Amino acid sequence: MRFNIKVIADLLGIILLINGGFMALCIPVSVYYKESDWLAILIASLITIGSGFLLRLVKRKNQNKELKKKDGYIIVTAGWVVLSLFGALPYVISGAIPSFGNAFFETMSGYTTTGASILTDIEIVPKGILFWRSLTQWIGGMGMIVLALAILPFLGIGGMQLFAAEAPGITPDKLQPRIQETAKRLWFLYVGLTLAEAVALYVAGMGAFDAINHSLTTMATGGFSTTNDSMQLDSPVIQYIVIFFMFLAGTSFTLTYFALKRNFKKVFKNEEFIVYTSFIVVITIVVTVALLFVQDQPLETSFREALFQVVSLVTTTGFVSADYTAWAPFLSVLFFILLFVGGSAGSTAGGVKVIRHVVLFKNSFLELKRQLHPSAVMPVRISGKAMDQGIVYNVLAFIMIYILVFLVGVVLLSAMNVEFDTAFGAVATSLGNVGPGIGEVGPVDNFSAMPMAGKWLLSTLMLLGRLELFTVLMLLSPHFWRKR
Template identity: 80%
Template sequence: MFNYKVIGNILGILLLINGGFMLLCLPVSLYFWETEWLSIAISSGITVSVGFLLRFLTRNNKNKDLKKKDGYLIVTAGWIFMSFFGALPYLISGAIPSFTNAFFETVSGYTTTGASILTDIEAVSKGILFWRSLTQWIGGMGIIVLALAILPFLGIGGMQLFVAEAPGITPDKLQPRIQETAKRLWFIYFGLTVTEAILLYFAGMTPYDAMNHSLTTMATGGFSTMNASLAGQSPAIQYIVIVFMFLAGTSFTLTYFALKRNFTKVIRNEEFVVYTLFTLVITLIVTITLLVVTESSFEASFRDALFQVVSIITTTGFVSADYTSWAPFLSVLFFILLFVGGSAGSTAGGVKVIRHVVLFKNSFLELKRQLHPSAVIPVRISGKAMEQNIVYNVLAFIMIYILVFLVGVTLLSSMNVDFDTAFGAVATSLGNVGPGIGDVGPVDNFSAMPMGGKWLLGFLMLLGRLELFTVLMLLSPYFWKKR
């Protein structure tokens, strides 16, 4: 039923890639004369060894056919494998001695959630913090998409993996071959990361902090090397981060077209227009409210509003101020923003703007269909009629999203977590945002969460990162039937 040799082979490749990325942290640790370099080297050695073992055990496989079911299994198993082995640097170095906490931090990294259990980030060694940032950068575009760029060398087709990695509404392929698409996406991703790091350095950040924050900005992850995140940083630094958070929350397909100077594709993209206008309108509302309830200047109010709105909508989760202390109205507003998400085809999590657009358009058109029951009235996005099966997919996704949220809140509340915190923790984990409300707000973390709660939230992070269907499909009995 499943091609287990191909599955094992690809999982081995993912672990080899993971172990290779760990080695990038060695120069950082050695440069700062940290003893943790040995822990990083051991972690990399273990990860690479298991990767080679899986490759060795699955060698000489003549059947390299990869079916859709295999793709879904590889994606989910790949993220779980990566998270288990990605926790090794924390455990071996002693930075996070608890396996539950280390796994939580790692899942939060790979899923680009940004929820942390670290109470004193600045006390952790720089090599380990660089690995922490790197997990988000790897997870941002998806380790599976990275692997697609090398699958041609193995003679294995990768379309099934790409579909499983980004189910539902997906961006148009940039090139006819999926491997070429993956390469171009990673080239744009890498280029924007380097560009932001250079700008942050010239704006006043140290090279180390600039690189870490650029890694986690482009991944819309939000891990910072500072306890206060980006609060207190210069306006120049905050504006640079705002711009790149917005770009990271934009479809990388549109970024590609913009770089090719095909601006017509960008301005005619309905999702991008709604994403931009919605961000501006909410920023204006928050700015006006801040001018009324605080004594800040217009520039400071606008910057704080824009930073936090973009950070939450794009699910980056950086913090420049405690939005829960501004006004009760704004706390409710930012809680609602946890369910928005960025654009499809971006590194952002959440429901995604395009799904909201389809939901609202279909809801209003349903009123028209009641008056004209015989008429065929399709949902149109960017002037094109959308297939009905995609509309059904969107409606099903949102319904399941709400159901999972409610079940998650119920389960977390049963672990003696208060109402506000349960709502905030589940919403921010499922949406891969980071900060929430209650005891997991922008100036708090998840260290006090019960052990069972951390495993539950870790599962929700994975569920949200893979957009529900990929993981839930494996829990369905239909998936395992031999047909």
């Protein structure tokens, strides 16, 4: 057998069991706020858990537990699709989003931490459903596969294939030699930072329910909010708190771990972190200066609005503190470019990732030197270390395919009679897992008017972006399915 079907089914079953358990956590919220959606959530949870048990029945005592790389790609891709299919049930059963297509879009947007929404009035949605909506982003932030590895090491199944498929491309060094220990430490850190932000927001004056939900979606760099105005608040303190945690969420969790261990040398010698921080600072200054010319407001307000939107888009969180498309055409173009940046590798952020841009630019400049000195050996160096040429080729291939997928997505969406600028914005923000775009899907709009076929297309792009292209596209390759 080319694929270990029993292990694949077993792990998908475990993922559904965990997901159903998370759904059940929303029932007390509904009961507390005396809303009737608790029954819909209970039914959805039981269906999800029951399906998980059925998938686990495929397992046998003497099954082969060996997990190959191909199995890992199938589990991760199928896992995300299955999660979204079952994760849509609370919306549909409760009637919050009656259309399954719309519910699937909202759920895929949640798990992939994109933050694009079809809800036109978020504040009328029952609290239990809103909490589930936030939880989907929090679950997807670190990855359900990594969660399964963190709390279920007793499976006896090698996890590196799953970890590699879940976070492909350039990844930071593991914190511990065992993959389960790495996953546990990442999740403990993730939970700790989420709790810290929730407490900080509550102390700053945000209500308990809103504080918890916004902390869940901030650390996931998801951007779902419990209010129609997102983060357009009158509280500078709350906005600065969110900015700080968005920045942390877009930073490699490995570096945050080292910082907490007071190993600051590793942090400040990391080239990606230096570029990531410097880029945010420079763009924030540019936007602040531009705002001082186009808006009649104090320096602090201009700085805060600029910093908030720059950090939100670079980290692909997608929270909105103002309608940046109404500021100036120059700034609209600049913010559109930010949709392609992405946060750090090893963070919950989506997008191309800063490290890939660094490798691309360094290799491009070195190529000019190689033209003058063709015999010279000039490796790309990151943080002072020579990078394997295979990784450089991987980065170049990723960026080329990313651009190709973006262009194909724009053509397909335009063929559905979507306006040109809206198609550009919708595809860019979906593929980059950002949330708000430009055109009719800008920061104060949503995706409700998008044709249903367009929503399915954008849902696919969200999955491609979340799993960084190769994991999903690998399954479309005839070579993947050949016997070897």
